[in-house]
Amino acid sequence: MKSKFIEISDSIIEKIKTGELQPGDQIPSENELIKHFKISNTTARKALLEIESKGWAKRIKGKGTYVLNRTDDHHLIRTLGSIYATRRGFHDSLIAEGFTPKNIVLEKTILEDGISSEINGRHFIIDGPVLKLHQLRYADDLLIKDEVKYISLTLCPKINKIPTEVSYFKVYESSYRLKITEVQQTLGVTIMQPNTNNFEINKPTPAFVLDSAVICTGEKVVEIERSYYHGDKYKFAIIASPEHDYRPAKPITS
Template identity: 60%
Template sequence: MKSFSIQESKRNMKNSSPKYIEISKAIIAKIEAGELLPGDKVPSENELINMYKISNTTARKSLLEVELQGWANRIKGKGTFVLNRSEDKHLTRILGSFHAIKESFSDNLVKEGFTPKNVTLEKTIIDSGISININGKNYIIEGNVLKIRRLRYADELLLKDETRYVSMALCPKMNMMELNQAFLKIYEDKYHLKLDSVQRTLSTTVTYPEEENNYFENNLPLSVFILDSAVICENQKVVEIEHSLYRGDKYKFSIHTKPQLISEKK
């Protein structure tokens, strides 16, 4: 969750309005300033109680006011999350953040106020292995590979044509599982794999209406992002290879770089 300046918010509060109104305005101000982004979690009731020394009722009314004003969406058992209010409904995703990669595609959409839908086109086992070249290096999964191709929708609009290849040697019987959570969490929680890194490249292309296997239903040429990636374990074995297409008129990608990575390149 993004940092929340308590003192600044307190200074801006006016005594003329009910406290829950002023707290809700402080939260909304953080959203408008970009300090809380679509999908980010808003401070919880307990956090607001500790910040402002208020009652449960005031904290609850503060969050409800933010929701009623159309800035956030409460998800039972998870919290209150900032809605996507951009006019063009662009989705911004972070590249380079391991935490962001581990979040579920569908859960992220729900947090931003969309209704997700997944359509599985293919779920088969291929026995010839798979390889991909990323940044000039070949990444290989040998033996049996689970191929999963899914169409990922938000409010009935196709956003992502996703194809993943998973090592059956590292993830046996994954073909029999319900794949309702982020794959990286499945690798860690179900198969107890220790993940080392995710290598990714992002490129662009244009897809045309008449192209075979084009599911975007575009009437005009459409720009798409191509995301190729390989998930590598600590023993340097490749557990997953991905080749996915993202709708170019609905996505923005943000680059996340740690200071130590910059130092290493100098």
């Protein structure tokens, strides 16, 4: 007969294998296991250690235990429509999956004029001043994302003083007390040619193109982003929200 902690660890590992828990997802905490399974803290701790010792997860001090990326080709799976994934941020997501992240800032400037973008048939506008942040995102020294963000300095004054590796979504909520009501995203594809972009490639390579807008209370646009993702290293999943009210296309301003 299996020990209780083995039964629990096996059940969680099975959820990882079937995809119910994705790379970067947080595994139930020790307290959550105690409450759900009616077990002691020793048993709960052993279950989490068992999952980690088998290479399925990694404990990050002060944050929790996260599912590691064990895909054969180390594809990164990102979920569109997930507020949780957006809130956690790119940097922390890589750490949770077992990668070593690195950022290189190519441009960090303040634009006095505004910026606009059309996403999902809707026109999004941020009036100036706007922070333009262009940075390259690496996982284990491999460039996987070329990212450009535009952030409203009216809604987020002095955000240009904040380190670029943080989750700006969390900063909007915690530091500026903005209530995020919507995240609009579109995903497209393109073919990158050698020597025409920041990716070090020697042959035509597919790339995902993600356009997004973050909107807060009052239909104010906080952020507009356009990013290119290395197509050989990414897979995207989608969360559908059928209960979400349909709203007709209309201009939105900051």
